[in-house]
Amino acid sequence: MARLPDLLKFSAKHELKIGTISDLIAYRRKNDNLVRQISSEPITLLHGGVWVLKVFEDQIRKVEHIVLIKGENKPETPTLARMHSFNLLEDVLGIKKDRYSLLPNAMKQIAEKGSGVIVLLQKVKQDLESTESGSQILRQYGIGAQILLALGINRIDLLSNSPDTKVIGLEGYDLKIESRIPILEDKNVDR
16 A cells, blocks of 8 residues: 555656545545434433434435434534444443443533533444444444534534544534543442
8 A cells, every 4th residue: 555655756757636535535425425303302311411412314324323413513613523333232231341331421521511512423334343444434434424414503512432543534514523531430320
């Protein structure tokens, strides 16, 4: 795999144009819509009280993704956001104790702030062993980015305990992670 400086030399020598992943994403964003909102309704939840629940359908895989919106998110300030790859076995049944409290704790943090969004990205297959490939994760980032854009959100403070990794092509979605905020541990959760 060639790096950009090598590609620039090669393209100049052969009079070729170069397109970046961000360019490809920007083009697809303008020409392809991979998500469609199919429902929206207010709900009352244990963590945070009243939220708006929206369901988006992935137009390619026909998978439904759930979005929880708390309060009013304003475009002039970053939105507190959690992008959560939902796994029934881990998040509901608690087979991995280190993940079991992530979702409720993120909900509590957003509720304390008064506004924010949680995007629950559904996996196509729920299994005991996590076999999610890099391309699957990248595809979910793209779907999650399109959902945020459909909600009018393009600046986020990301709620995450994952290492500070750069998400490739995010600028193609005109989406910017302004900061990363750790999900706080709930001292009352049984570990």
